[in-house]
Amino acid sequence: MNKTSDLGKNSTPAISKAMRHYIFAFVQDSINQPDNFERNKKWLKGYCKNEKLNYPELESNLNVFFELLEEYCRNGTPVLYRFLKLQSQNCFIDEERFDLLKIIPGEHDSIVEIQNSSAHSHDKNTNSSSEGSGIVGGHIIGL
Amino acid sequence: MRPHPIAAFHVLWTKPSRTSALGFSMNEAELLTMIISALMWQKQNGTIKLYTDNTGYAFIKKHDLLNLWDGGIDTEVLENNSYPIDSEVFWAAGKLLALEAHTCPCVMLDTDLIIVRPIHSLLKTTSITALHRETLNPDVYLNPSLLKVPKGFKFPDYYNWKVLPSNTAFLYIENESFKTLYLNESKQFMFHNTGKPQELVSQMVFAEQRLLSICADYRGLPISYLLTNPFSLSNDTVIHLWGFKSLLRTNENVQAVYCRQLIKTVEKEISTNSLFQHYREKYL
Numbered sequence: 115m116n117k118t119s120d121l122g123k124n125s126t127p128a129i130s131k132a133m134r135h136y137i138f139a140f141v142q143d144s145i146n147q148p149d150n151f152e153r154n155k156k157w158l159k160g161y162c163k164n165e166k167l168n169y170p171e172l173e174s175n176l177n178v179f180f181e182l183l184e185e186y187c188r189n190g191t192p193v194l195y196r197f198l199k200l201q202s203q204n205c206f207i208d209e210e211r212f213d214l215l216k217i218i219p220g221e222h223d224s225i226v227e228i229q230n231s232s233a234h235s236h237d238k239n240t241n242s243s244s245e246g247s248g249i250v251g252g253h254i255i256g257l
Numbered sequence: 258m259r260p261h262p263i264a265a266f267h268v269l270w271t272k273p274s275r276t277s278a279l280g281f282s283m284n285e286a287e288l289l290t291m292i293i294s295a296l297m298w299q300k301q302n303g304t305i306k307l308y309t310d311n312t313g314y315a316f317i318k319k320h321d322l323l324n325l326w327d328g329g330i331d332t333e334v335l336e337n338n339s340y341p342i343d344s345e346v347f348w349a350a351g352k353l354l355a356l357e358a359h360t361c362p363c364v365m366l367d368t369d370l371i372i373v374r375p376i377h378s379l380l381k382t383t384s385i386t387a388l389h390r391e392t393l394n395p396d397v398y399l400n401p402s403l404l405k406v407p408k409g410f411k412f413p414d415y416y417n418w419k420v421l422p423s424n425t426a427f428l429y430i431e432n433e434s435f436k437t438l439y440l441n442e443s444k445q446f447m448f449h450n451t452g453k454p455q456e457l458v459s460q461m462v463f464a465e466q467r468l469l470s471i472c473a474d475y476r477g478l479p480i481s482y483l484l485t486n487p488f489s490l491s492n493d494t495v496i497h498l499w500g501f502k503s504l505l506r507t508n509e510n511v512q513a514v515y516c517r518q519l520i521k522t523v524e525k526e527i528s529t530n531s532l533f534q535h536y537r538e539k540y541l
Contacts (some may be wrong), residue, residue, distance in 0.1 A: 197511050197515075251496040253492075254492070257515075
């Protein structure tokens with residue numbers, strides 16, 4: 115029998131505590147004071163340069179984070195909350211700091227153990243009694 | 258000693274979507290899932306073949322994926338089939354046509370499903386294994402009196418309508434004899450059955466998923482399942498997009514996060530594969 119795999123090991127690059135703190139402050143301020151966004155971005159770019167961190171990549175990840183946040187605020191779908199939390203890690207925001215952003219989790223999260231999977235989707239490419247909001251085995255990939 | 262490889266196949270049947278207004282397409286997340294599904298199967302369990310039609314072949318060629326399936330690509334089975342099956346009603350019938358052509362024992366694997374670890378030992382002791390049981394949701398698995406059937410068709414008296422259907426996104430069948438029974442019953446129901454179901458799925462899921470369980474029950478064969486319930490957190494074997502595809506189709510940000518996360522999860526297993534490297538470079 116083959117070995118057990120190393121699935122799911124994280125390969126996020128290491129950055130300094132100060133940089134993590136600054137990114138978190140940037141995100142927090144962007145949520146609370148959207149008017150400061152462009153000015154803060156310039157500062158963030160400067161910090162990235164000092165830290166030798168790839169700014170375009172971080173900016174792209176932050177853009178995805180903010181867009182997901184905007185969508186989540188509109189519809190409160192639990193699955194989007196999970197993606198938001200996951201994307202925050204790509205922006206160097208750990209779980210503890212993410213909780214400090216005070217984004218309220220959606221209700222009826224389908225990642226919990228359920229006994230009955232009969233909530234169904236009528237997507238004709240979906241056979242058939244499908245929980246529309248989650249990936250089966252999503253936890254294997256960190257969702 | 259390395260276990261005996263298990264022969265699996267994917268099916269990409271574009272006929273149902275070609276006749277719809279939207280046409281055939283796969284988004285990047287669906288494409289990546291299919292690629293990783295094939296690569297992980299080869300890495301962990303055995304060989305895999307693709308059954309597709311000419312449109313599917315052209316799509317695969319366009320994406321430079323002709324070498325993805327180590328068992329090769331077959332277009333004859335789906336392209337030349339002349340069975341009287343309405344592809345709008347039976348949009349997954351291509352899977353059953355491919356199953357008919359493939360020799361048992363074999364695994365029919367959906368392109369949106371990834372098996373992440375070896376499962377030889379799970380299959381060794383069973384003659385039929387499906388993904389998981391389905392509940393008898395009456396809106397999906399219609400009462401037989403409500404199901405649309407071909408003209409003059411009558412359900413056999415020996416059908417046990419109480420058995421639970423089986424999700425066939427993963428299906429292992431050990432012997433030809435059971436496969437023939439299952440496919441013969443299925444074909445009798447599908448042929449000339451052209452009444453359009455209002456809920457889009459009832460005839461297809463009957464022909465594919467409920468009939469599998471009914472036939473196994475009739476033969477007295479137990480069905481094993483990879484998962485006791487689909488969303489169990491103790492599942493360390495299967496990633497299946499299932500109904501999540503609809504969100505992926507409409508949300509590019511979710512798609513990007515999903516692709517990145519999937520690549521990070523499996524990269525140590527298949528990092529040397531050149532097809533995979535292309536996506537790794539794009540997302541990580």
